[in-house]
Amino acid sequence: MTETSGGTHLPGSFRIKHLANQLFGWSPNQPSAAQPPDIPHQRVVHLAVLDTFAVPILLLNAQRVVVEANLAAHELFGARLVNHDLAHSLRHPAALDAASAAIAEGRQSTTPITLLTPVTSYYELHALPVPPDRDAKVRAALILQDVTAAHHVEQMRADFVANVSHELRSPLAALTGFIETLKGPAKDDVAARARFLDIMEVEAHRMGRLIDDLLSLSRVEAKEHLRPKKPVDIAGLLARSRDVLGPRAAERGIPIELDCPPVLPQVAGDADQLYEVFHNLLDNALKYGPSGQPVTIRAQMVERIPEIGGQGLRVCVHNSGDPIAPEHLPRLTERFYRVDKARSRDIGGTGLGLAIVKHIVNRHRGRLSIESSAENGTSFCIYLAEFPKESAPVTQL
Numbered sequence: 410m411t412e413t414s415g416g417t418h419l420p421g422s423f424r425i426k427h428l429a430n431q432l433f434g435w436s437p438n439q440p441s442a443a444q445p446p447d448i449p450h451q452r453v454v455h456l457a458v459l460d461t462f463a464v465p466i467l468l469l470n471a472q473r474v475v476v477e478a479n480l481a482a483h484e485l486f487g488a489r490l491v492n493h494d495l496a497h498s499l500r501h502p503a504a505l506d507a508a509s510a511a512i513a514e515g516r517q518s519t520t521p522i523t524l525l526t527p528v529t530s531y532y533e534l535h536a537l538p539v540p541p542d543r544d545a546k547v548r549a550a551l552i553l554q555d556v557t558a559a560h561h562v563e564q565m566r567a568d569f570v571a572n573v574s575h576e577l578r579s580p581l582a583a584l585t586g587f588i589e590t591l592k593g594p595a596k597d598d599v600a601a602r603a604r605f606l607d608i609m610e611v612e613a614h615r616m617g618r619l620i621d622d623l624l625s626l627s628r629v630e631a632k633e634h635l636r637p638k639k640p641v642d643i644a645g646l647l648a649r650s651r652d653v654l655g656p657r658a659a660e661r662g663i664p665i666e667l668d669c670p671p672v673l674p675q676v677a678g679d680a681d682q683l684y685e686v687f688h689n690l691l692d693n694a695l696k697y698g699p700s701g702q703p704v705t706i707r708a709q710m711v712e713r714i715p716e717i718g719g720q721g722l723r724v725c726v727h728n729s730g731d732p733i734a735p736e737h738l739p740r741l742t743e744r745f746y747r748v749d750k751a752r753s754r755d756i757g758g759t760g761l762g763l764a765i766v767k768h769i770v771n772r773h774r775g776r777l778s779i780e781s782s783a784e785n786g787t788s789f790c791i792y793l794a795e796f797p798k799e800s801a802p803v804t805q806l
């Protein structure tokens with residue numbers, strides 16, 4: 410439990426105190442003589458005001474029984490909240506201690522608590538003592554501030570750092586091991602040296618790719634709020650992706666089929682970033698699709714972009730082969746998420762490609778949809794808004 414006192418706290422605590430002043434017309438530190446008279450009408454008004462707040466608020470009497478609770482509190486704890494001991498609804502020892510201390514000792518406190526039902530949520534429980542008023546009923550107020558979103562952000566940050574360290578550690582360990590071997594036991598072994606240097610080259614490239622991807626991701630994130638608005642020729646970008654990855658496709662015997670109408674409107678966007686999107690999607694199709702089976706890139710106009718609205722383009726990259734199981738689909742764009750970690754890592758994947766795709770598409774206020782089934786194979790489709798008509802030149806292939 411973290412104790413708080415006086416007025417020198419975090420802005421959150423300050424707001425809560427301010428809220429208490431607004432709601433009850435007193436400060437927890439004021440002497441009781443300064444309290445406004447408790448008249449029924451005022452009480453009704455106070456309760457109506459309490460209901461307008463989205464934060465759960467509970468008022469307790471001297472026996473720790475909940476005497477009033479606002480709508481948000483009822484939503485969180487259910488209907489059988491009022492007229493029962495707080496422990497009836499909130500089985501959390503630290504929270505109960507905080508409430509008891511506010512009532513018995515007039516101690517104000519802020520306590521982090523976790524509620525497991527209906528879904529795991531994180532709160533800061535602010536316990537405010539209430540000096541006895543005329544009917545001496547309310548002795549403490551509890552305000553639960555939901556900090557779940559901030560908690561998740563912090564968790565994601567910690568996971569991200571752990572993932573990056575883990576991903577860098579394995580190639581680094583391989584490099585360190587080979588350097589030691591080359592300096593010691595394999596010092597004069599020419600054949601071993603050549604073999605080890607090849608492996609070291611692969612590992613060093615893996616580290617380089619990971620760092621490039623991380624930088625790319627952070628660049629995209631930094632600009633995500635700025636929607637790019639330059640006219641972009643999608644057909645040209647698709648042809649460039651096909652040409653750049655052509656040799657890799659040929660190695661696996663995969664023909665790349667580009668199906669693009671001769672006249673295609675331009676989209677509003679950032680050409681370099683959109684190229685990165687198509688390059689990543691095509692790279693995946695070539696890596697995870699079966700060898701010898703074609704990969705298709707299909708671009709077409711759509712009258713209405715699903716869920717977003719407005720005219721635009723749809724570009725789908727399709728490969729056949731084993732489908733991606735449905736439980737993985739919503740997670741594919743998470744950083745470092747790989748369906749088959751070992752396989753993806755063996756073929757040089759860092760698990761950041763689709764995270765980059767998602768952020769670029771978000772920046773363009775576009776849409777990414779993924780479909781995968783045994784009958785139809787796997788398709789990653791991107792929807793992008795058309796460049797505004799009045800100034801849009803048309804690309805002829």
Ligand SMILES: Nc1ncnc2c1ncn2[C@@H]1O[C@H](COP(=O)(O)OP(=O)(O)OP(=O)(O)O)[C@@H](O)[C@H]1O
Pocket residue numbers: 622689693694697698728733741742746747748749753754757758759760761762763764787
């Ligand atoms: N076309 C596809 N077919 C089947 N699985 C796919 C396809 N595209 C992506 N995946 C799955 O999604 C995972 C995440 O893809 P993503 O592009 O983010 O990472 P990666 O390809 O492993 O690494 P990187 O793109 O950073 O080199 C892949 O590891 C793979 O399991």
Ligand SMILES: [Mg+2]
Pocket residue numbers: 689692693758761762763
């Ligand atoms: Mg990839």
